[in-house]
Amino acid sequence: MRKYMTLFIAALCLASVAYATDSQIWGEMRIQNILGYGQEESWKLGPLFTLLQSKYFAWIFLGVLLGVPLVFFLHYKIVGPKVFPHSHNKHYAFNLFHRTVHQIAAVSFLVLLPTGFIIVFGDFFGGGTLVRMAKNLHGLFTIPFAIVVIPMALMWLKEALFNLEDVKWFMILGGYLSKEKQIINATQFNAGQKMWYWVAILGGITMILSGAFMFFLDFKMEMLHNITGLSQIDLLRVAAILHNVMGFAVVALFITHVYMSMFAIKGAVHSIITGYVEEEEVKILHNAWYKKLKEKGKF
Amino acid sequence: MSRMKFYCDDNRCIECFACSVACAEAHELPTGISRRKVITLFDGIEGKEVSTSIACMHCTDAPCEQVCPVDCFYIREDGIVLHDKEKCIGCGYCLYACPFGAPQFPRDGAFGAKGAMDKCTMCAGGPLETNSEKERHLYGQNRIAEGRVPMCAAVCSTNALLVGDAESVSTIYRKRVAGRGKGA
Numbered sequence: 001m002r003k004y005m006t007l008f009i010a011a012l013c014l015a016s017v018a019y020a021t022d023s024q025i026w027g028e029m030r031i032q033n034i035l036g037y038g039q040e041e042s043w044k045l046g047p048l049f050t051l052l053q054s055k056y057f058a059w060i061f062l063g064v065l066l067g068v069p070l071v072f073f074l075h076y077k078i079v080g081p082k083v084f085p086h087s088h089n090k091h092y093a094f095n096l097f098h099r100t101v102h103q104i105a106a107v108s109f110l111v112l113l114p115t116g117f118i119i120v121f122g123d124f125f126g127g128g129t130l131v132r133m134a135k136n137l138h139g140l141f142t143i144p145f146a147i148v149v150i151p152m153a154l155m156w157l158k159e160a161l162f163n164l165e166d167v168k169w170f171m172i173l174g175g176y177l178s179k180e181k182q183i184i185n186a187t188q189f190n191a192g193q194k195m196w197y198w199v200a201i202l203g204g205i206t207m208i209l210s211g212a213f214m215f216f217l218d219f220k221m222e223m224l225h226n227i228t229g230l231s232q233i234d235l236l237r238v239a240a241i242l243h244n245v246m247g248f249a250v251v252a253l254f255i256t257h258v259y260m261s262m263f264a265i266k267g268a269v270h271s272i273i274t275g276y277v278e279e280e281e282v283k284i285l286h287n288a289w290y291k292k293l294k295e296k297g298k299f
Numbered sequence: 300m301s302r303m304k305f306y307c308d309d310n311r312c313i314e315c316f317a318c319s320v321a322c323a324e325a326h327e328l329p330t331g332i333s334r335r336k337v338i339t340l341f342d343g344i345e346g347k348e349v350s351t352s353i354a355c356m357h358c359t360d361a362p363c364e365q366v367c368p369v370d371c372f373y374i375r376e377d378g379i380v381l382h383d384k385e386k387c388i389g390c391g392y393c394l395y396a397c398p399f400g401a402p403q404f405p406r407d408g409a410f411g412a413k414g415a416m417d418k419c420t421m422c423a424g425g426p427l428e429t430n431s432e433k434e435r436h437l438y439g440q441n442r443i444a445e446g447r448v449p450m451c452a453a454v455c456s457t458n459a460l461l462v463g464d465a466e467s468v469s470t471i472y473r474k475r476v477a478g479r480g481k482g483a
């Protein structure tokens with residue numbers, strides 16, 4: 001934990017050194033930037049970003065923001081939630097460290113998402129102080145998430161690796177399309193949770209890095225520059241495009257995650273608050289894990 | 300109404316930086332911001348060296364205007380592209396869209412956050428009351444409102460930097476090319 005803090009602070013210091021020096025964008029690189037804009041042999045990132053940002057991004061975000069909850073609303077009305085008794089045996093699955101790390105990430109997301117949307121629809125909110133504040137909060141709450149993302153990745157890595165059972169899970173969508181309580185042979189995390197894990201971790205890291213590039217503007221990206229041959233401004237364009245596209249996936253799965261834990265499986269959210277998972281819930285939704293716990297005499 | 304355009308005749312630009320300095324002085328720009336910049340290609344290579352002066356080109360269908368999430372740009376009837384600094388959130392999107400690297404950002408926020416975007420206004424100020432104290436403070440001089448040419452063009456000793464409606468700029472340029480007897 002300490003190590004990550006130090007790494008993070010070191011990165012911040014490096015960044016401030018980077019922008020103390022004159023920016024490449026308006027210096028040496030400017031000619032290259034102007035000549036390369038929209039040329040046949042270039043990646044046409046300037047025009048591409050302009051097109052995506054002006055015509056598509058906001059609409060896709062709006063689609064995700066309304067579409068995903070709508071699907072779940074229908075699911076709730078038609079299939080309904082799965083309810084498990086919460087008075088039975090319990091197993092202590094998430095220790096204090098797990099829960100703290102998870103909660104820090106959760107709080108960060110609860111600020112990052114709405115503020116992100118305020119920026120995307122900045123026009124609707126009239127610009128100025130409110131949107132500027134949202135932008136600053138968006139940057140600020142990246143810090144707690146950046147601190148916990150690596151420990152979170154490590155502590156659940158083993159559980160999040162895909163296996164053959166997950167294919168079956170995807171074929172019946174985890175049994176969430178039926179009202180019945182089918183026994184699902186998932187391990188501690190089912191395929192849906194694993195998917196969210198990878199999107200949150202890899203997508204999250206992508207969001208942090210691309211966001212940092214855009215925030216600091218003069219972030220020295222020598223290595224990326226050498227590998228891709230892209231100029232600083234084109235790297236920034238890539239960052240902006242990635243940040244938005246990754247945003248679609250993160251937002252969609254975050255809403256799913258919240259719906260699942262709060263509504264689809266009634267009260268499942270308590271397991272990450274108290275640390276205890278409930279016996280019947282585990283037996284039905286995570287049967288492979290249940291058998292293992294049973295063998296060890298945990299239930 | 301015809302549109303206002305800049306044109307820098309690289310056959311005449313002698314890389315004296317007067318435009319850049321005069322602009323910064325006239326508008327009292329913070330250090331680190333240069334709305335107009337002189338750029339030299341093939342520096343020191345005889346016969347090839349060429350210099351030109353670049354600022355916001357006040358594009359037709361300006362890309363910066365298309366991407367701004369808070370929609371703070373407005374394009375005047377005469378084609379001058381301006382923006383509202385009080386609405387701007389300093390996200391930098393206009394810079395990613397701009398073909399000329401014109402938008403710049405003073406670092407005035409905490410942790411090096413970008414402040415409101417700054418770029419060449421063609422000496423036409425901003426959305427505030429013309430020639431008010433506040434307009435001058437945020438956007439610099441509004442010379443267009445006073446019927447004067449932008450500072451950079453006013454000080455260009457070789458008349459390399461042309462500004463005006465697109466028609467007359469291209470007329471002058473065509474005459475020059477004809478006079479030189481060689482292509483643009």
Ligand code: SF4
Pocket residue numbers: 354355356357358361362363364380396397398399400401402418
């Ligand atoms: S800021 Fe860039 S894109 Fe916008 S009008 Fe000026 S040159 Fe064109």
Ligand code: SF4
Pocket residue numbers: 366367368369370371372382386387388389390391392393394402415416
């Ligand atoms: S930096 Fe300001 S002017 Fe530029 S796109 Fe963002 S909000 Fe608009």
